[in-house]
Amino acid sequence: MAAHPVSPLAPKSYPDLPPVAGVRFATAEAGIKYKNRTDVLLMAFDEGTVAAGVLTRSQCSSAAVDWCRTNLPGGLARGLVVNSGNANAFTGIKGKESVRKTAEIAAAALGCSTAEIFLASTGVIGEPLDAGKFAGVLDDCATRLVDTPWIEPARAIMTTDTFPKLSGAVLEIDGIEVRINGIAKGSGMIAPDMATMLSFVVTDMPIAADVLQTLLARHTRTSFNAITVDSDTSTSDTLLAFATGKAAIDPILSLDDPRAEIFGEALSDVLFELAIHVVRDGEGATKQVSVHVEGAVSDESAFRIAKSIADSPLVKTAIAGEDANWGRVVMAVGKAGEPADRDRLAIRFGDLLVARDGERAPGYDEAATSAYMKGEDLELTVSLGLGEGRATVYTCDLTHGYITINGDYRS
Amino acid sequence: MAAHPVSPLAPKSYPDLPPVAGVRFATAEAGIKYKNRTDVLLMAFDEGTVAAGVLTRSQCSSAAVDWCRTNLPGGLARGLVVNSGNANAFTGIKGKESVRKTAEIAAAALGCSTAEIFLASTGVIGEPLDAGKFAGVLDDCATRLVDTPWIEPARAIMTTDTFPKLSGAVLEIDGIEVRINGIAKGSGMIAPDMATMLSFVVTDMPIAADVLQTLLARHTRTSFNAITVDSDTSTSDTLLAFATGKAAIDPILSLDDPRAEIFGEALSDVLFELAIHVVRDGEGATKQVSVHVEGAVSDESAFRIAKSIADSPLVKTAIAGEDANWGRVVMAVGKAGEPADRDRLAIRFGDLLVARDGERAPGYDEAATSAYMKGEDLELTVSLGLGEGRATVYTCDLTHGYITINGDYRS
Numbered sequence: 001m002a003a004h005p006v007s008p009l010a011p012k013s014y015p016d017l018p019p020v021a022g023v024r025f026a027t028a029e030a031g032i033k034y035k036n037r038t039d040v041l042l043m044a045f046d047e048g049t050v051a052a053g054v055l056t057r058s059q060c061s062s063a064a065v066d067w068c069r070t071n072l073p074g075g076l077a078r079g080l081v082v083n084s085g086n087a088n089a090f091t092g093i094k095g096k097e098s099v100r101k102t103a104e105i106a107a108a109a110l111g112c113s114t115a116e117i118f119l120a121s122t123g124v125i126g127e128p129l130d131a132g133k134f135a136g137v138l139d140d141c142a143t144r145l146v147d148t149p150w151i152e153p154a155r156a157i158m159t160t161d162t163f164p165k166l167s168g169a170v171l172e173i174d175g176i177e178v179r180i181n182g183i184a185k186g187s188g189m190i191a192p193d194m195a196t197m198l199s200f201v202v203t204d205m206p207i208a209a210d211v212l213q214t215l216l217a218r219h220t221r222t223s224f225n226a227i228t229v230d231s232d233t234s235t236s237d238t239l240l241a242f243a244t245g246k247a248a249i250d251p252i253l254s255l256d257d258p259r260a261e262i263f264g265e266a267l268s269d270v271l272f273e274l275a276i277h278v279v280r281d282g283e284g285a286t287k288q289v290s291v292h293v294e295g296a297v298s299d300e301s302a303f304r305i306a307k308s309i310a311d312s313p314l315v316k317t318a319i320a321g322e323d324a325n326w327g328r329v330v331m332a333v334g335k336a337g338e339p340a341d342r343d344r345l346a347i348r349f350g351d352l353l354v355a356r357d358g359e360r361a362p363g364y365d366e367a368a369t370s371a372y373m374k375g376e377d378l379e380l381t382v383s384l385g386l387g388e389g390r391a392t393v394y395t396c397d398l399t400h401g402y403i404t405i406n407g408d409y410r411s
Numbered sequence: 412m413a414a415h416p417v418s419p420l421a422p423k424s425y426p427d428l429p430p431v432a433g434v435r436f437a438t439a440e441a442g443i444k445y446k447n448r449t450d451v452l453l454m455a456f457d458e459g460t461v462a463a464g465v466l467t468r469s470q471c472s473s474a475a476v477d478w479c480r481t482n483l484p485g486g487l488a489r490g491l492v493v494n495s496g497n498a499n500a501f502t503g504i505k506g507k508e509s510v511r512k513t514a515e516i517a518a519a520a521l522g523c524s525t526a527e528i529f530l531a532s533t534g535v536i537g538e539p540l541d542a543g544k545f546a547g548v549l550d551d552c553a554t555r556l557v558d559t560p561w562i563e564p565a566r567a568i569m570t571t572d573t574f575p576k577l578s579g580a581v582l583e584i585d586g587i588e589v590r591i592n593g594i595a596k597g598s599g600m601i602a603p604d605m606a607t608m609l610s611f612v613v614t615d616m617p618i619a620a621d622v623l624q625t626l627l628a629r630h631t632r633t634s635f636n637a638i639t640v641d642s643d644t645s646t647s648d649t650l651l652a653f654a655t656g657k658a659a660i661d662p663i664l665s666l667d668d669p670r671a672e673i674f675g676e677a678l679s680d681v682l683f684e685l686a687i688h689v690v691r692d693g694e695g696a697t698k699q700v701s702v703h704v705e706g707a708v709s710d711e712s713a714f715r716i717a718k719s720i721a722d723s724p725l726v727k728t729a730i731a732g733e734d735a736n737w738g739r740v741v742m743a744v745g746k747a748g749e750p751a752d753r754d755r756l757a758i759r760f761g762d763l764l765v766a767r768d769g770e771r772a773p774g775y776d777e778a779a780t781s782a783y784m785k786g787e788d789l790e791l792t793v794s795l796g797l798g799e800g801r802a803t804v805y806t807c808d809l810t811h812g813y814i815t816i817n818g819d820y821r822s
Contacts, residue, residue, distance in 0.1 A: 060745030060753040090741045092754060092770030125738025126771055230724045232739075233746035313641045313724070313809075317818035327536025328643075330501045334471030335644035342471040343503060359503030360537055399818065403811050407728035 009280035019147035022046035022244025026141035033085030038156035042141035051077035052213035056237035062089035075209030078112035088129035101131035167273035206251035223271035229282035284401025296389030303391035308336035316398035344385035420691035430558035433457035433655025437552035438567035444496030449567035453552035462488035463624035467648035473500035486620030489523035499540035512542035578684035617662035634682035640693035695812025707800030714802035719747035727809035755796035
């Protein structure tokens, strides 16, 4: 869908991610919905690869999400199939059968069990997905697996995304280089939990599946679960991590291993960068906003207030209008239902104090504030003055572009 | 602010409400923000008038809301002052002083105690409101009080509203005519609780304050608290009811009095019509949508699911695009966090079944559905198939008009 102009917040260039030992992939044009672009990704993992995942909490999750939820406890992965253009969600019994057949085709192509195949679909909800489309396609993909370039899988999973999303980290553990590569897609229907809506991370780190799972869940909190484009949560949100164990170091078998934290930090960096890419490709976005809340009674309370601000249509339209409308910020604090004292509130845009002690700050500088609001990357900080709780939620503005993408169409 | 075109959903005419004995009013141009229009309303009640109210649950409520909250337990009212153009919210200690001074000026003009004065302000948040502006204005208003026409107070309290909102009921109790008149304003920053944002209802019914309070709160649930324009909750939302007791019948002193239910139903009709007017004047609205949820595990669960659908930007933009996008409805059901079984869901637009048993309905008629979606008044029904819980939430679509009103400005 190159129909929409590329986000003005798109990165100027894309990282040239290195191969990750034990991971190969191929993409294909299956014509599921789009023409003249890839829409299927097959990723193959060497034997011994472990898997972890965080899935949507939607009560109406898609058939592919249900499939992953069933396979995750096994902890082993040999293949991943992703298609864009059709989410295979809300397709009833047909959806379940389509997922099972797709897994069977992929398992046959890769020579593994269906329990080791993970699936994700993104696109239109409610249209049955014909698994027959994957038959020849996946067989063909399996014959031409490569380990680079990573921009290809990032492109194949796009829907309304206007740019591919990649991030990688290389760290040295015990003198050995360990790699983490990640891709993501997502632009609308983005809110915790999860906000991805799809992201796949691979590493050659030898690590136990349960340790990987714990680290993945922990660092999702401050990355994919700390972003919102439009407060709408997808039925298909899926974040999967695969560790091939090919790096020549001792495996991390426990969270007590000091290398778990080092690896976790690098994983966190990758997840965070991918999540920010999603916000910066938010439908119609022209500005990225980091909403910081501090001085709340707890971190959870701070998060809920930050989310309330970041989800507020009135705050987001004001930011689109380059207006430091802190009155709307107060409104969004007030509606969060969390402890807040109107007369202790302080609000800053960037370093500029606009409100303090429940009223406009004495030295409020309208010209400086207006100049700040013209920027592309904005920081909004609310200090509650009640406690030590803090959290940050990342969002974008709400513009005519969002309405155009989501309202001016006939599907 | 006649800057915005009148809502296409505006009523074709306005009711010519009759006088309510014991209630008089005057409006004035105080120039608080707007030019060439009335922006102040003084309403005067005869001695013996009782008051009831439902106020915003925002943690950052305005100074005027705090004032009403303090006076409501007294249960008596002699005056109401409403201004538009400045909400006097988030104005710190200055806001509190401004409210006290305004009440003093009104009490002096009407010859009553400040404890019998109720106040409401609507408009910009964060600008101090100079109570001095009210001094001559309220004195003057007090000299020219009238009992009609009711469109004047309805006009004086408008902000981004594109039409005045009035509703009335006349009922006969014990052979005597009893009147209920109501006005409201609200267009954006509209969501439970409360969604008004301002509404005032008067009646000549003799009724105890606590009975009036109970009836008001009960019928707010299915009127003002069942509407949403943009999920944003105002810091100033105020619904006040005043009963002068002038009708020549015995007073209703208890909820056990069978007349309480008869009166309550009429009150409910007035509140409901006013609330619907607010939705139909939703910023940028081109369609009104009634979102019905049935078959939920409880009424509360049904309400939360209906609210999730009615608040969803993706559902609202699809409706603006005249697309029966039930996939987005499924998404909104799923994100509500309430019990739902994807494979039992049924979704109807009007009488047209579009989805059933978790997939597209077999007889789905795209042409008929498209024709239905072109209407101005839409009914969306979600059947969960789990229990007997049901609820309805009323909303409007999300269009470029909303972005224009809220984003294309410099305040």
